[in-house]
Amino acid sequence: MNIVNFTPLSALTGGLLIGLSVALFFILNGRMIGISGIASNLLTSNDKKIENFLFLIGLITGPLIYNLFSDKEINISISNSLILLIIAGTMVGFGTRLGNGCTSGHGISGISRFSLRSIIATLTFMIVGIITVFISGIL
């Protein structure tokens, strides 16, 4: 194993902002953030639909506001394989809804609450993610 591309400072800074968002949402609105839940609840009937929708609009607005204050370009590198994007996207949507959470809901909000359920979910998706990347590297 070699350590590469490690950016601890920006990772920590971004993480603190994410933690701040989770903390404010809890203190002010009384809810723990889980993005898969917020997004998938747009497809169910509940009374928080507009609140959830606005959170997602906020997410998308984030990079645009960042661009106003920073001249550092946002670079992403993402697969352009249509079939892979469809399979992975469907699996992520299906899995997070079935398991009631994703990296934010289980990984941050759940672990903050010391929820054993979330700790087990986080370990599971991380280990499976690591195995998947390992196998894709061989193929």
Add this chain to the structure above:
Amino acid sequence: MNKLISLICGIIFGIGLVISEMINPEKVLGFLNIFRDWDPSLAFVMIGALVISTPVFHLFKNKDKPLFSSNFSIPTNKEIDKKLIVGSIFFGAGWGLIGLCPGPAITSLALLNISSGIFVASMFVGFYIAIKIK
């Protein structure tokens, strides 16, 4: 007021994903590539987030109510069941294939990248299937 807070929290979260570069699937795949060339950054994102969210949660969870809502809504499910494990396995596999989880995927729509659009649309199909079979 809840709606405005929701929008602002979304913006802060989105900026956090940009600054930490978790919006970039390559960075996430680098974290999961633990057996070869490992990029530990994602662990620092989680530490940064937990350092704030954990104490705040435990300080406020026993208060009567949140500032702008009538009650706290905290998950009560403690059951470690098949759905949790199977769901997390599906999620982990999909995550490892592309390097996107729901937050970064939705946030990256801002960059008008066609791949993000396809991923997010498929993700909603996945949500729908899970809602239907549950």
